[in-house]
Amino acid sequence: MSVRLRIAPSPTGLLHVGNARSAVFNWLYARHHGGTFIVRVDDTDTVRSEEKYVAQMMEAMRWLGLEWDEGIGVGGPHGTYRQSDRFDRYREVANRLIEEGTAYRCFCTPDELDSRRQAAQAAGRPPGYDGTCRTLTAAEADGRVAAGESFSVRLAIPRPGVTEFFDLVRDDMRFDHDVIDDFVILRSDATPTYHLASTVDDVDYEITHVARGEDLLSSTPRHILLTQAMGAEPVTYAHLPLLFGPDGKKLSKRHGDTSMDAYMKAGYLPEAMFNYMSLLGWSYDPEVTIYTPEQAIEKFDLADVSKNPGIFDVKKLEWMSGEYMRELATDDFTARSLAIIEAERSLSDEERRQYIALAPLIQERVKVLPEVLEMSDWLFRDEVVFDEKSWDKVMKPEAAAVIDDALVRLEGLADWTTESIEAAMRQMLDDLELNPRKGFQPLRVAATGSMISPPLFESLEVLGQSTTLERLRRARAQFE
Secondary structure (H helix, E strand, O other), X not given: OOOEEEEOOOOOOOOEHHHHHHHHHHHHHHHHOOOXXXXXXXXXXXXXXXXXXXXXXXXXXXXOOOOOOEEOOOEOOOOOOEHHHOHHHHHHHHHHHHHHOOEEEEOOOHHHHHHHHHHHHHOOOOOOOOOHHHHOOHHHHHHHHHXXXXXXXXXXXXXXXXXXXXXXXXXXXXEEHHHOOOOEEEOOOOOEOHHHHHHHHHHHOOOXXXXXXXXXXXXXXXXXXXXXXXXXXXXXXXXXXXXXXXXXXXXXXXXXXXXXXXXXXXXXXXXXXXXXXXOOOOOOEOOEOXXXXXXXXXXXXXXXXXXXXXXOOHHHHHHHHHHXXXXXXXXXXXXXXXXXXXXXXXXXXXXXXXXXXXXXXXXXXXXOOOHHHHHHHHHHOXXXXXXXXXXXXXXXXXXXXXXXXXXXXXXXXXXXXXXXHHHHHHHHHHHHOOOHHHHHHHHHHHHHOOOOOOOHHHHHHHHOHHHHHHHHHHHHHOOO
8 A cells, every 4th residue: 555644734823843844754755656646634722723823834835845745624525634623523432442441431520620620639549540431331421421511531551451553753762551541532512632533544444654752652552442342454554753943952042033924934945945944854975065855765765864953053054045045046045135135115117127147146155045135135225224233344534535536546547347347456456565465455344344355356347437437436425
């Protein structure tokens, strides 16, 4: 049978980078084996679930290039792929398990459960459910239901017993049933717990492999026992290592943004984000860091995923995004970056021409697309705005003489090209016996307002002779 994998985020918030990494691994494994990748929505929490989060999740997945074969938004043979539309199915399974004796109705109130839990902890016993209602006969349970008592449904864990399974990442796993209580599968309000809904979906959708975070490892024996109670074969599990920050602690907001939405809005290239995500717990090759999705599909195997935590380092992501930025075709970069600029300001035909001329040089210097705004802002201003730190560092008293000399030489240029500008300015360095930092940085700040800009000579050519001279004169006047 072909492999079938799923990703099942809960739409109670923005898609977390950890869930996105799980989606990447599931997608890669499905594609490697020519199988099916499914996206379902685990929205049993109808109070906190919101449609805007469903839309954002789908947008983030598609942004990463993770098209899916079945599921929310694309359809398939299993309805809407929303758990909120399957409550009747979950109740049907719970009722069947009661009839078969593998589950039972529990009439214990929250206060009773809390009191017993505290007593167990005080006595040094496990605080899980003590099985009080497990011994009720069907007739006794029916009578209490008829009397109007509310109840939940619990799975009757076989005792004594052990659940064993092979995990593709963590190898052989063993859970003694002494540490698994008779857990609730249907709440007193007849809504399913995560354990029931997730397991029923996996059985009904014929999922063959579940790759998810290791924080759910303790749930796995429960899901296996539920699957077996339903008369189905358990899936193959792969519990992925958690994501940590560079400080070695579990990834959280103290390390920066943790939602995919933040990185999309920050202008990271999706190609770079996919590449980086796939490296969080897996290695394409010790000597290769940059590769295409097609290359990753060819080599990926869940059995090769590391047991160690993946380190989510924004600085490494920025580096990778910069690498991908430089690999873009010039026309592609220009189109993407112009869209960023024109979302902020309207450009004239001449300003567009100027930016297009500088785009290849800006491309070499940015890591995320919004950086083009800072790198090009000086080009579109009627009057340059001087960055205070750049001015204080570069525009020392002796810089005035450099600008005076440059004005004379640049005014005399009949041919305003990068080559002629560079030749004139390098001759100036020789004549004044200056190094490039002292000779060129004052001109850069005068023309662009900052020490950080595209290469000087190309920038001056694009800016034009009259505008360049005007800006140099204005900067020179600041010394008076």
